Amino acid sequence: MARAELMDYDQALELFEPVIGLEVHVELNTETKMFSPAPNPANSKFHGAEPNTLVTPVCLGLPGSLPVVNGDAVRSSISLGLALGCSIAPSSRFARKNYFYPDLAKNYQISQYDEPIAFEGSVEVELPNGRVFRVPIERAHMEEDAGKLTHVGGSTGRIQGAEYSLVDYNRAGVPLVEIVTKPIFGAEADAPELAKAYVSTIRDIAISLGISEARMERGNLRCDANVSLRPRGAEKLGTRTETKNVNSFRSIERAVRYEIQRQAAILAKGGTITQETRHWHEDTGTTSPGRPKSDADDYRYFPEPDLLPVEPSPELIEQLRAALPEPPAAHRRRLKAEWGFTDLEFQDVLNGGLLVEVAETVAAGASPAAARKWWTGELTRVANAKATDAASLATPQQVAELAALVEAGTLTDRLARQVLEGVAAGEGSPQQIVDARGLAVVSDDGALVAAIDEALASQPDVLAKIRDGKVQAAGAVIGAVMKAMQGKADAARVRELVLERAGNGG
C-alpha cells in the first residue's frame, strides 16, 4: 500500500486499538556454536569470516553428525531469562522443527517447542515521554540460527526469480535465544514507540549481561513485530500480521506505525486483514506480503532424540541469579544521576537507543556531557541521513578517543564533526583520520602569526580600528585567518594573537 493510501495515524487510533506482540532473536556471543564446536561468527572475534569457513560436519548437517548442547549458551540463556524476570524450567527439551529450505542444513531446526528454558516474565520499558510500561514476556527459548542465502540474478534479490543462490553456513548453528512477548495491550498511540523502546531495553539487558554483541546492523538482534487492530469496544482480537526484516530501532517504530495505518485503512473500508508474514522495506518505509502464514503451517515438531533434556541445577540458577547486573530501570536511574543529565537530555539518549553507547563511551574516558553530545548530536544526524542507527556508525571507544582529542585541543568541534564523518564512513580511528586528512588544529603560533600578519597587512583599515580600541573589528581578521588555516586553528588563540600582533605592530 502506497503511503498516501494509509489512514492518518491519529484517526486510526480513534477507530482502533492496536495490539502488538514482539519476537526478538538474540544471537549469543559464545565462543562456539549452539550444537557444534565450530567458532561462532556472532562473537566479534570471528565476525566477517570468509563464507563456509566456520563449519563442522554438524553445521553442514553431514550424514552421521550429531548435535551437542553448548553449556555456555545454556548459561547465557538462563541469565537472559532471569534478567527478563522469567522462571527457569528445571527441565526443558529441544525439539525438531521440520521444513525444507536450502539454508537449513538438516532441513530441520533444533529449537525448543513445548518446553522452553524460560517462561512467564516481564520487563520494564521506559518510553521517551517518561511513561513506564511493563511488557509481559511469554517465553524465551534456545534454538540454532540458519545459514545465509545470497540470491544471484533476478531483480528482487529474493529467491523467486533468482538465477542461482549461494549458501553460507557460517551462521548455521549460531546460538539464538528467541524472546516472545505476550500480546501487549494498552500501549495505544505509544505502541510504535513502545516496540522500539522494548527492543532497545532487550539490547541493554543483553549487553549488560555480556551475552551478545547485540548489534542490530549485524543481525545480532532481530525483531519480528506482530500487529493487529480491533475496533474500539470490541473484545475479539483482530487478525495479526508479522513484519519481519525489521533491523534497526527506527524501523521497528516505523514498521509498527505503518502497519497500524495500513490495517486501519483496510478495515475502515470493510476489508479484511490477511494473516501473513510481511517484509519491511527500509527504503520506501512500507511493508509487503511475504508467504501467507496460517495455523496450518505444519512443522511436525517432535522431541529431538539426539539430545537429552536440559536440566540446570538449582545451584547453577541461583549462582547466575546472584551474578545478574542491576535491572534496566534501576540501571537507568543510577546512570542519569551519575551523569547529571536533565530529564530531556537523558530522554534524548534513551530515544536514540544510545544508553549503552553513552555508558561505554564514558567508561572509555569521555565526560558524560561529551559522550551525550557526540552520540545524540552529530552521529544521530549522520545516522538519520543514512537511515540507520547511530550505534552502527561508531564504537564507544572511537567516540571517547574523539572527545579526548577535542579536550586536548587537537580538534575543534568543527573539525571533530569532520572526523566523525570519517569514522562513520569506516576510515579508521579518529587519530588515524586526523593524521590521514591532516585535520589537527594548527597549534604552531609561528604559522598563525604569519597568517595574521598577512591578514592585517591586507586590511589596514581593520588594523587601524583595532588600534583605536575597537576590538570587535578583530572578527574580520580572525575569519580571514581561520579561512586561510582551513579551519584548523583554535579561534580563541587566533583572537589573542590578532590583538597581540595589532598592538605590537603599533
Next chain:
Amino acid sequence: MSDLIRLSAADLGERLAAGEVSSVEATQAHLDRITAVDGAVHAFLHVDTERALATAADVDRRRAAGEELGPLAGVPIAIKDVLVTEGMPSTAGSRILEGWIPPYDATPVRLVREAGLVPLGKTNMDEFAMGSSTEHSAYGPTHNPWDLERIPGGSGGGSAASVASFEAPLALGSDTGGSIRQPAHVTGTVGVKPTYGAVSRYGSIALASSLDQIGPVTRTVLDAALLHDVIAGHDPHDSTSIPDAWPSMADAVRRADVAGLRIGVVKELDSDGFQAGVRQRFHESLELLERNGAEIVEVSAPHFEYAIAAYYLILPAEASSNLAKFDSVRFGLRVTPDGGGTVEQVMAATREAGFGPEVKRRIILGTYALSAGYYDAYYGSAQKVRTLVQRDFDAAFANVDVLATPTAPTTAFKLGEKLDDPLAMYLNDVATIPANLAGVPGISVPAGLAPEDGLPVGIQFLAPAREDARLYNVGGALERLLLAEWGRPILDGLPDLSTHELLATEEGAV
C-alpha cells in the same frame, strides 16, 4: 582356503602378537578370500585393498618397533556402510549417497583404527538400514553363504555374510530393530546390540536416533566381546552416549559360568508363530543351560505384542526427519529436472531418483505420523507403548538375570520371497524390536541348524540396560557347551563357496 581366514579374531590376534604371522599376510589372505567368493556373496560394496594393506603394514612396523598393541591389532574388520569413513565411500546402501566421500570417521571407526584393526571395506545393507533381508540395498542384494538363494538377513546382511563366509573375522553392524541380531541368526554368526548409549552413534548415518546402536558382528562370543571393548565408551560428540566406564566384556566371556543364573523365557515369544526347528533348537539350548546350573523361568511381557506397531511409528517418524538432509544441496546425488528447476524441484527430483521404495514408504509413514492432528494418536501413542514395553522389561528383570527368546521367527527365507509384502518382512523383527524400544542390550548366538532345512538358528539373550556383561557370560557359556556337543564350530558346515562359481558353470553346461 588359507587357514588364516578360519581363525577367530582372538586367535589371529594372538598369532600376530606372537609374531607367527604378519598383519599384511592376514589382511592379504582375507582380501584374497573376498576376491574368491564375494562375486557370489556380494557382502561388500567397497573394498579398499590399498589402504588395508598400508594399515596392516603400519601395524606390523609398530609391532616390530616394540609398541604396545591391543589384542585385536592387525586383525582385519569389515565395516557396515552405515558408518561414515574418512576417504572411503559411505552410501548406507542408498543411491542418494553414491560417490560421496565423507570428510570424517565415525567414532566406532576411529576407535577400531586406533586399536590397530585393519578396515577392509564397507559392507552391503538395506538402504538406510530399512529392511530385514538386504534386498533393499540400491546396489543389489547380499546372498546368504549357507544358501546363495537365500537372504542373509538385514539390514546388516553384508556384515553378517562377510563374517560367515570368512571374508573378515570381524564386522561392525548397526541395530535399530534387529539389524545385527537377525542377520546373525540366519548366518550362524554372533551379533550383539549393546545397551543404547554404550557405543557412540557419531558418524552412524541415522535411521532412528532413539533406537540405533552400533555393535559387533563376529563368529565367536569372545571376538564380539573383544570388539565390544574397543568400541564402547563415552563420546563427547554423542550426547546420548553413557558417561560411565564399562567392565571388560572379554573377561565376562572368559569367566563365563551359568550356575545359578536365572533365565526368563518370554512366553509371548515362544509360540506357534515360530518355525518348528527354530523353537526346537531354542529349547535344546535352554535345556543345556539348565543342565549346567541355570534356572529357567517363564516370564510374561504382555506389551511386547504391540512393540512392532509402536516401532513402525517411532522409526519412520524419526527417519522422516533424519533423512530430510538428503536434499542435494551439500553432498551426494543431485538430479536437476529437464530444463532446470527451482531448489524445491531439484530437491524433489533428487529424492525421487535417489531413494528406493522402502525408504519412500517409511518417509511417508513418518511424515504422516508426526503431522498436526495425528501426532497424539500415532507418535504419542507409540511412545506410550514404548514406556509399557520398558515396564515389561523392568518387571521381568526384577525376577530374572537375563531373558531368552528365539532371535527371529524363521530361518533364512528365499530372496524375493517377502519383498512384495512389507508387513511379512516387518514381522521378522518381532523378537528383536522390544530391546531397541527399551534400550536394553541383546545378543544372538548360534543354536544349531534347523532340522527341517539345515539352516542356522540363533538364540537371543537380553539383559537390563548397562548389564551387557551378562550377555557375554550366558552367550559365552552356551557357545562353549554347544561346541562340546557338536565337536566343531557351526560355520565348519558352511558350503564351499570357492567352488560355487565353478559348480554353477558345470550345472549350466549340463
